[in-house]
Amino acid sequence: MKEIERNCKKRLFLNWFVQALVFVITGLSLVPLFFILFYLTKQGIGSVNWSFLTHLPRPVGESGGGVLNAIIGTLIIASLSTIMAIPIGVTAGIYLAEKKTGKLVHLLRLSTDILQSTPSIVLGVIAYLWIVKPAQSFSAFSGSVALAMMMLPTIVSSTEETLKLIPYTLKEASLALGVPYYRTVLKVILPSGISGILTGTLLGIARIAGETAPLLFTAFGSPYLNFNLFKPMNALPLVIFNYASSPYLEWWRQAWGASFILIVMVLCFNLLAKWGASKWKIKF
Amino acid sequence: MEDKILITEKLYAYYGEHCVLKDVNLEIPKFKITAIMGPSGCGKTTLLRCFNRLHELSPGGRIEGQIWLGKTNLLSLNPIMVRRKIGMVFQRPNPFPTMSIYDNVIAGYKLNGIKIKREEADQIVETSLKKAALWNEVKDFLHRKGTFLSGGQQQRLCIARALAMHPEALLLDEPTSALDPKSTAHIEELIIELKDSVTIVIVTHNIGQAGRVADYTAFLYLGELVEFGPTERLFTAPKDKRTEEYLSGKFG
Numbered sequence: 001m002k003e004i005e006r007n008c009k010k011r012l013f014l015n016w017f018v019q020a021l022v023f024v025i026t027g028l029s030l031v032p033l034f035f036i037l038f039y040l041t042k043q044g045i046g047s048v049n050w051s052f053l054t055h056l057p058r059p060v061g062e063s064g065g066g067v068l069n070a071i072i073g074t075l076i077i078a079s080l081s082t083i084m085a086i087p088i089g090v091t092a093g094i095y096l097a098e099k100k101t102g103k104l105v106h107l108l109r110l111s112t113d114i115l116q117s118t119p120s121i122v123l124g125v126i127a128y129l130w131i132v133k134p135a136q137s138f139s140a141f142s143g144s145v146a147l148a149m150m151m152l153p154t155i156v157s158s159t160e161e162t163l164k165l166i167p168y169t170l171k172e173a174s175l176a177l178g179v180p181y182y183r184t185v186l187k188v189i190l191p192s193g194i195s196g197i198l199t200g201t202l203l204g205i206a207r208i209a210g211e212t213a214p215l216l217f218t219a220f221g222s223p224y225l226n227f228n229l230f231k232p233m234n235a236l237p238l239v240i241f242n243y244a245s246s247p248y249l250e251w252w253r254q255a256w257g258a259s260f261i262l263i264v265m266v267l268c269f270n271l272l273a274k275w276g277a278s279k280w281k282i283k284f
Numbered sequence: 285m286e287d288k289i290l291i292t293e294k295l296y297a298y299y300g301e302h303c304v305l306k307d308v309n310l311e312i313p314k315f316k317i318t319a320i321m322g323p324s325g326c327g328k329t330t331l332l333r334c335f336n337r338l339h340e341l342s343p344g345g346r347i348e349g350q351i352w353l354g355k356t357n358l359l360s361l362n363p364i365m366v367r368r369k370i371g372m373v374f375q376r377p378n379p380f381p382t383m384s385i386y387d388n389v390i391a392g393y394k395l396n397g398i399k400i401k402r403e404e405a406d407q408i409v410e411t412s413l414k415k416a417a418l419w420n421e422v423k424d425f426l427h428r429k430g431t432f433l434s435g436g437q438q439q440r441l442c443i444a445r446a447l448a449m450h451p452e453a454l455l456l457d458e459p460t461s462a463l464d465p466k467s468t469a470h471i472e473e474l475i476i477e478l479k480d481s482v483t484i485v486i487v488t489h490n491i492g493q494a495g496r497v498a499d500y501t502a503f504l505y506l507g508e509l510v511e512f513g514p515t516e517r518l519f520t521a522p523k524d525k526r527t528e529e530y531l532s533g534k535f536g
Contacts, residue, residue, distance in 0.1 A: 183397070
C-alpha cells in the first residue's frame with residue numbers, strides 16, 4: 001500500500017516538474033520574438049506618421065519624405081508573384097496528392113524540396129539571367145518571378161497536405177454519381193480543400209513579402225512611384241536595405257519606420273491566414 | 285420468373301494477383317430487394333462495386349467474365365454512364381461537406397454539368413427527399429450545409445442524392461453499419477418502401493437485416509457464391525451446409 005502511495009507521489013511530482021519545464025521553455029522561445037517586436041516598435045513607431053505613409057522619398061538633406069512607392073511596390077510585386085505561383089503550385093499539389101507514387105511524383109517532390117532550400121539570392125540571380133538580362137532592364141516583373149519561385153514550395157506542399165486529408169469516401173461519392181474524374185477533382189476535392197490551400201498561400205505571401213535578396217538585381221528599387229511592371233520598382237525590403245546601409249541619420253530613422261510597417265504587414269498576413277483557416281474550415 | 289436486371293456470368297474479380305471473386309453467377313430480379321451476406325472479406329463489397337464498376341478504380345482492380353444490365357453488356361458501356369444508371373450508398377454517410385442539403389441532392393446533375401431548370405431542380409429535390417423520408421425534417425433549411433445532420437439523416441440524404449439520378453438500381457454497401465439502432469430501423473423501413481420504384485442490392489454483415497428486408501438473399505463465402513434464393517427458403521431450408529453453419533453462427 002505504502003509502496004503505491006510513494007509511487008503516486010513521485011508521479012505527481014514528475015508531472016508537475018515536466019509541466020513547469022514546458023512552460024519555461026515556451027517562455028524562452030518567445031523572448032526573441034517579443035524582443036524584436038518591442039525594439040522595432042520603439043525605434044520605428046516614431047518615424048511612422050501619415051506623411052511617411054503617403055509621400056515619396058526625398059533626396060538626402062531634405063527632411064520629411066515617405067515610403068508610399070515602396071508600400072505600393074511591395075503590394076504589386078507580392079500580388080503578381082501570387083498570381084504566378086498559385087496555378088502552378090496548386091496544379092502540382094493536386095498531382096502529388098492524387099498520384100502518390102511514380103517517377104514524375106518522385107521528381108516533383110525532389111524538385112520542390114530543392115527549391116525550398118535554394119538560397120533566395122540564387123533565385124534572384126536566376127531571375128536576373130532569365131529576364132533582366134535579355135530585357136536589358138530591371139523590372140518589377142522579374143522580381144515577381146523570383147518571389148514566385150520562392151512561394152511555389154509552400155503552395156505545393158500545403159495543397160498536397162490538405163488534399164491528402166480529404167476522405168477517400170468523398171471522392172467515391174462523386175465517382176459513384178457518374179462524375180468524371182477531372183470534374184471530381186475540380187468540383188469536389190478542390191473546394192473541400194480550399195481552406196488549407198488559401199492558408200498556405202497567405203503564409204507564402206507573408207514569407208516573400210519581406211524578402212530582399214531576390215529583389216536586389218530584379219526589381220532593383222526606384223525613388224519614384226511606378227506602376228509599370230516592366231520598369232524598376234521599389235519595395236519595402238529594398239528601402240530598408242538601402243537606407244540602413246547609407247551613412248545618413250535621417251535615412252536610418254526611415255529604415256526603422258519601414259521595418260515597422262513591413263513587420264506589421266507580415267503579421268497581418270499571418271493572422272489573416274490563421275483566421276481564414278478556422279473560418280473556412282470544412283467539417284467532414 | 286420475374287425480370288432480371290443485373291446478371292453476372294462467370295464473374296471473376298481481382299486485386300492485382302489476388303482473386304476476390306470466383307465464378308459468381310447471379311441473377312438479380314427487378315424491383316426486389318436482394319441481400320448479399322457473408323463473413324468479412326468474402327467479397328460482398330467487391331461484388332457490389334463490380335456492378336457500378338467502382339472496383340476498377342481500386343489499385344490493381346480487374347474484372348473478368350460478364351455482367352448484364354438488362355439486355356446491355358455492362359462492361360462494354362462507359363463506366364461513367366453505368367454509374368449514372370446505378371446509384372450507390374456507402375457504409376459511412378458521405379454528403380458533400382461544401383454543399384447545402386439542396387445542392388447535395390442534385391449533386392449528380394450539378395457535378396456533371398447537366399443543365400436543369402430551377403423549377404425542375406426544386407421538383408427533383410422535393411421528390412427525392414420525400415422518397416428518402418427526409419423531406420419533413422429538412423424542408424425548412426434546405427440551403428444549410430448537410431454536415432450538421434445526424435448520421436442517420438446524412439445517410440438518408442445520400443440515398444436521396446442517389447435517387448435523384450433516377451437510377452435503375454440502387455447499391456447499398458452496409459448502409460447502416462455506422463448508425464445507431466433507431467436510425468437503422470428507419471433506413472430499413474425506407475428500403476422496403478423504395479423497392480416499388482427501384483431495384484435494391486444491399487450488402488449486409490447482419491443476418492437479421494437480410495432477414496428483415498430482403499426478398500432474395502445471396503450467401504457469399506471466400507469469394508464464391510455458395511447459395512442464392514428467396515430469403516425465406518434460404519433461411520429456413522438452406523441447401524448448402526456452409527450456409528446453414530453461417531446462419532447458425534458457427535463462423536462469420
